[in-house]
Amino acid sequence: GSRKPGAHLHVVREFYQNVFPNLTIVNVEKPPCFLRKFSPDGKHFIAFSADQTSLEIYEYRGAAAAGDLVAGYPSDLLNADADAHHRIRTHIFYRFFKPKFT
Secondary structure (H helix, E strand, C coil), rough: CCCCCCCCCCCCCCCCCCCCCCECCCCCCCCCCCEEECCCCCCCEEECCCCCCCCEEEEEHHHHHHHHHHCCCCCCCEECCCCHHHHHHHHHHHHEEEEECC
């Protein structure tokens, strides 16, 4: 028998997660570098070192990486100087991004 055109191809469907932003965090502490952009596949974040002599590559861990850090937070804006706010601002960058290459 004859096959239909394209029958030898397998189709893979991907699932994409939509995230609705329900919390804004301002004044997030970050490493001393210039953050630039995500890689085309969205898996890495590219930055220049503070002295602009090298690249820094961070692996993106996804939206759920900091879920436990902000779980149960009662407001939609985090900008005050309370201890809990300071803890979140100082840790959240490294929850989302893991240093991979320098």
